[in-house]
Amino acid sequence: MQHIAGLFLQKLQGTLDSAAATELEQWLSAQSAENRAFYTSMTSWTEIEEALHQFYQIDETAAWNDVWQRIGQESPKTSPAIRPIWIRRTAAAAAVLLLVGLGTGWWLHRKTVINSTIPPMASLGDTNVVPGGNKATLQLADGSVIVLDSAANGALSQQGNTLVRKEKEGALSYESLSPRPDTALVYNKVSTPRGGQYQVVLPDGTKVWLNAASSLRYPTAFNGNERSVELTGEAYFEVAANATKHFKVTVASSQHTPMQLEVLGTSFNIQAYGDEPVQAATLVTGKVNVVAGDQQALLIPGHEALLTRHSNRMQVQAADLDATLAWKNGLFYLQDANITDIMRQIARWYDVDVVYEGAIPQQFVGKIPRSMNLPDVLKILESTGWVHFRVEGKKITVQP
Structure with a gap:
């Protein structure tokens, strides 16, 4: 997707050569009608700026500052009242990847009539639930x-001959504090709560997210x-290579058949x-294996x-x-996802x-970026006109 977004940027900037133009057109022709309409709109400066304005529904300064922050750049100091159009368009070009990332679900709100009998997200009160972060416990x-x-930060504990x-x-x-291995295995356990994530570098150098x-x-x-x-839940592994010691992951879940993975040096997700x-x-x-x-x-x-x-x-x-x-x-990645799939991730x-x-x-x-506050995520989903939410504290009621 980054490559395709790059082609869109080239088209915006007028630098797309004939071969790249053919590639982009072939890619667009393989998309659904709704996707084509959305992605084609991302080649228009007017559409991009209108989309950003409608998404943020706040003043231009705050909107563009957030776009610059999301793309990892420092916001220009020029006053928005006198900001040259090329600066705005540079930011808009850089924001293409953000808007493409939000996908057709976000874009469709401009083409859909929202059910007026359901109160919009803005009328549901101040429910500024923030996204998860680096939270975990070590047993x-x-x-x-x-x-x-x-x-x-720093030393937390010594477990046998190992410093944590x-x-x-x-x-x-x-x-490891000693070249001699411990005679008895000593176990630790890292657990993340809902709303948490954490990285662990194991004693052999294997990295786990x-x-x-x-x-x-x-x-x-x-x-x-x-x-x-x-392992329980979900993790991504980058296993340190060691031909003499297989790396084995046992997956425990009361709702699924037990699973084991055996590797030497590799990267995978469970x-x-x-x-x-x-x-x-x-x-x-x-x-x-x-x-x-x-x-x-x-x-x-x-x-x-x-x-x-149970299979x-x-x-x-x-x-x-x-x-x-x-x-x-x-990111939350939605590919033909039903609302229950999405809401399990959100929960x-x-x-x-x-x-x-x-x-x-x-x-x-x-x-949808996982760094967004919950109301913004729900607003994007609501913008399709397919779903509405009632939020009461930490409880979300999903309605058509």
Whole structure:
């Protein structure tokens, strides 16, 4: 998508050559009619600025400052009243990726009549629920618990011959203090709440990113011929290569068939939330063997093994890596997603409860930054005209 967004930017800037223009046209022709209309609108300065204005519904200064912040640039100091048009258009060009990321669901609100009997999000009161962040607890071998988001950086504890450190906000690491391994395995466990995420660097150098409502149990030193950890929820792994010690992940879920992954050095994602209908192991690089009961599958990069709830049958298929890794890259990725799929993600990330009043049959397409406050996310979804929300504290009622 970044490559396609780059072609849109070139078209906006008048630098698109004939070969790139053909590529863009071929890509557009493969999209649905709604998608084509949306993406075509992103080649018009007027449409872009109107979209930004309607999305923010606030003054121009705040809108453009937020766009600059989202694209990692410092906002120009020029007063908006006298800001040259080229500065505004430079920002608009850079904002294309943001608007494309919001997707057709956001764009369609300008083409849809909202049901006037349901109060819009703005009338639901001040419900400024902020997004999740780096929150987790560390359970040590003796059962004591350290709240990591409030702990100071630096050494936290010594577990056997291993020093546990909080390196920076949202990261935990382990450092061996002796060349001699511990004789007995000592286990730690990192757990993220709803609305939390955390990164752990294991004793062998393997990096693990935990999504919300997840946990990882592991030894503070990997002895013997195997490196074994236990996961609940969702995590992305970048396994340190070691040809003499296989890395094994055991996935625990009361709602799914137990799953194990065996690797040497590779990167992959595991999603095993108990409230999700499907459990998935997705390989990004390297090679991994997935075992579930008496079945196993050797995955190649770009493929995933799926287990449906209460099913003993494993299915292997090509994976959408953008969708799988969206959470790690700070996005909600909606690809023909129904509202219950979306709201499960929202419930975990914003630590809210969701109830339903009526069915919403439509499917949603688009990407929404997880850094947005909850009202902004709900406003984007409401803008389709397909769904409305009533928010009372931490409870969200979903209505057609």
